[in-house]
Amino acid sequence: MLLNEMLLLGAVLFCIGVYGVLARRNGVLVLMSIELILNAVNINLVAFGAFHDTVQGQIFALFVITVAAAEVGIGLAIVLLLYRNRRSIDLDQVDLMKG
Amino acid sequence: MIAEHVAFGIIAAVMVAAAVRVVTTRDIMHAALYLVIVLAGVAALFLLVGAEFTGITQVLIYIGAVIVLFLFGIMLTRSDFDQDEETDHKRKFPAILTALLLLAVMVGALVDRFTDVKLDANLPGGQVPQTTAQVSDELFSQYIVPFEAVSVLLLAALIGAIVIARREEGG
Numbered sequence: 001m002l003l004n005e006m007l008l009l010g011a012v013l014f015c016i017g018v019y020g021v022l023a024r025r026n027g028v029l030v031l032m033s034i035e036l037i038l039n040a041v042n043i044n045l046v047a048f049g050a051f052h053d054t055v056q057g058q059i060f061a062l063f064v065i066t067v068a069a070a071e072v073g074i075g076l077a078i079v080l081l082l083y084r085n086r087r088s089i090d091l092d093q094v095d096l097m098k099g
Numbered sequence: 100m101i102a103e104h105v106a107f108g109i110i111a112a113v114m115v116a117a118a119v120r121v122v123t124t125r126d127i128m129h130a131a132l133y134l135v136i137v138l139a140g141v142a143a144l145f146l147l148v149g150a151e152f153t154g155i156t157q158v159l160i161y162i163g164a165v166i167v168l169f170l171f172g173i174m175l176t177r178s179d180f181d182q183d184e185e186t187d188h189k190r191k192f193p194a195i196l197t198a199l200l201l202l203a204v205m206v207g208a209l210v211d212r213f214t215d216v217k218l219d220a221n222l223p224g225g226q227v228p229q230t231t232a233q234v235s236d237e238l239f240s241q242y243i244v245p246f247e248a249v250s251v252l253l254l255a256a257l258i259g260a261i262v263i264a265r266r267e268e269g270g
């Protein structure tokens with residue numbers, strides 16, 4: 001198998017995730033797009049780990065998975081708080097600090 | 100190894116299609132279910148390159164825990180907004196442009212550097228699975244400090260999420 005197949009797939013998933021973060025207005029959907037980005041990174045880490053025949057790629061991917069789980073927990077808690085205060089999770093309405 | 104290429108092609112096509120649906124579908128519940136397909140595809144890819152432990156962890160943590168968390172988040176924030184009116188064109192086109200430019204830069208760099216590099220080029224005997232034993236040996240020797248730090252981080256995130264999301268007393 002070619003290394004580039006994995007890396008290009010990671011790049012495509014990353015860009016789809018970036019589009020989701022930029023274009024979506026729903027807080028939960030933005031968090032899902034961030035998950036796409038983190039998974040694209042994990043694909044790259046595991047591919048390079050396999051390429052160099054070390055397990056370090058896998059270990060870094062495991063750390064990323066753990067931190068992503070923590071991030072989703074906190075992120076959804078924030079979205080929940082937002083919903084409770086405003087009855088809406090439209091991120092465009094969160095503009096209190098807009099200059 | 101033709102079979103490997105075919106398997107990769109199928110998995111990759113399904114993943115990209117599902118990922119596009121995640122960021123374009125109107126129904127937020129459907130987005131979560133398409134995300135399951137993408138995450139399962141990532142796990143399948145990990146198994147394909149011999150990263151068995153990471154693949155299983157991906158299934159357990161992402162599909163098992165994170166998706167359930169997302170579904171709870173969706174159900175607790177149900178509102179008129181889930182049929183996401185979404186993406187008035189004045190923000191959709193800049194977002195597409197940004198994503199495509201980013202993709203062009205990354206694909207350019209990757210094609211320039213890694214064309215025709217075989218994934219198992221460093222291994223004379225072809226692809227060898229990186230066993231769970233190897234991963235655990237490395238994780239609990241060289242990476243023990245980050246491992247402990249991450250466990251403290253998880254505890255902090257757990258407590259933080261509870262503190263943020265609970266209702267105020269008498270509020």
